[in-house]
Amino acid sequence: MAAHPPKTKILISANKRLQNLKEAFEKKYGEAPLFYAQAPGRVNLIGEHIDYCGYAVLPMAIEQSILAAVTVNDSKKIYLANTEPKYKDFTVSSEDIEIDKDNPQWYYYFLCGVKGIQEHLGKVPLSGMKCVVDGTIPASSGLSSSSALVCCAALLTMEVNHKSLNKVALAEISAKCERYIGTEGGGMDQSISFLAEEGTAKLIEFHPLRASDVRLPEGAVFVISNCCVEMNKAATSHFNIRVVECRIATKMLAKARGLEWGRLLKLSQVQTELEASLEEMLRLVAEVLHPEPYSRDEVCKALGITTEQLCTDLLSPNTQHVTQFKLYQRARHVYGEAARVLRFKSVCDEAPSAPNGVQRLGDLMKQSHSSCRDLYECSCPELDQLVEICLQSGAVGSRLTGAGWGGCAVSMVPTDKVESFLKSVRELYYTSDPRRAELEKHSLFVTKPGGGAAIFLEE
Secondary structure (H helix, E strand, C coil): CCCCCCEEEECHHHCHHHHHHHHHHHHHHCCCCCEEEEEEEEEEEECCCCHHHCCCEEEEEEEEEEEEEEEEECCCEEEEEECCCCCCCEEEECCCCCCCCCCCCHHHHHHHHHHHHHHHCCCCCCCEEEEEEEECCCCCCCCCHHHHHHHHHHHHHHHHCCCCCCHHHHHHHHHHHHHHHCCCCCCHHHHHHHHCECCEEEEEECCCCEEEEECCCCCEEEEEEECCCCCCCCCCCHHHHHHHHHHHHHHHHHHHCCCCHHHCCCHHHHHHHHCCCHHHHHHHHHHHCCCCCEEHHHHHHHHCCCHHHHHHHHCCHHHCCCCEECHHHHHHHHHHHHHHHHHHHHHHHHCCCCCCHHHHHHHHHHHHHHHHHHCCCCCCHHHHHHHHHHHHCCCCEEEEECCCCCCEEEEEEEHHHHHHHHHHHHHHHHCCCHHHHHHHHHCEEEECCCCCCEEEEEC
16 A cells, blocks of 8 residues: 555557647647646545544545646746636746645645645755646535645656655645645545545545555445535635534543543544543533533633633634534534444445445435534535435435535435436436536536546656
8 A cells, every 4th residue: 555656658649638738738838748647536435524533534536637747847936837727827936835825726735735745855945847737626526626636736746856755655745735725634635546546445544544445335336416516625714613623522522531631632532542432432422512502711611721722722723713613513423424434334345245235325325414414514505405306316325525515415326227316316406507507517427436646657
């Protein structure tokens, strides 16, 4: 697993997307690319909002990806362009990379990856480069377009500067450096982008980072459908508020059980310290936390800290305005979802002998969506409607995937019902709405486990 990302020679003219990108690069810069770097998006099958709490997740890479054509120069400048005209060109000195958290443009995500590698290498001078980026992952859709862009940039920066790191190291650096733009994620997106393998989903575990194959059962496929509501994690505080609520819940649970709560940051750490099961942690949540929202004063009083300490030590820059915290609901979701991930993998491990395996996986997906909707409150009316339509249309399970508040649902559909499922969802969700109908071509598709990030050289 700790191998390096593959570097493959490929006939560019045999791949339409690569050929188009090569032509775009030559038109832009008047020279041919030196190499290409690719990082896939992902769909998380189950395990939402728990990676940053320290718990395992179960994603797979998808064929949609970020692809970049690159050449090197001696100018100490980084020239960035995008095949999508709405994404503007950008030029920056490789010696002075600044990322504006308050303005999450596409090129700042790219520069997160560059800066992460630069810092890992000890802030050594980086070579200049010219890049044209092409993306087929819908933006703000919950399929990890931003993290794939960070991963692609990190990978090509290594290649440009004649350095080499294994997949695990690249995943860890990419997860850490996306925080330059203000997103406090847990590392799932970057891990699957580098560690994915064709034909298998992965159980991604953290501390230390590792990935295990999860063979999905035969007789069903996964279908992705976009609700066509966009949510940019870096442009809103929803995501980081949940991170903060989990952090505060960690402190409250730890203090209630006499642990050294000051050093604990993640809900998984409380379970580890108590040597408790997930079921016991759910009982502890019910015993210690109340369902009513906590005020700032109540949190400070319970932890014995000042408001200033709360703002400095527990709140992030874009959550300073938050005055109420739903600790009970967030902790219940995290511990319950962590248990569902383990049950999902267990059923997959039993296949094909598992009785009603596909149905059991579908039930876990439905439970996951209910928890995301009701306890974590990271869904939206359009996503809930789409999930209901998917279930009505023949899916055995359907749930939001990604951060939520918009983006995609993932549905498990029996193989013999795929065509009727696609027809029904198309009619009930997309064609009835002119805007959705326009987006439908790239919003509803069957997917299968794809491979991880790679470098391509022209034959």
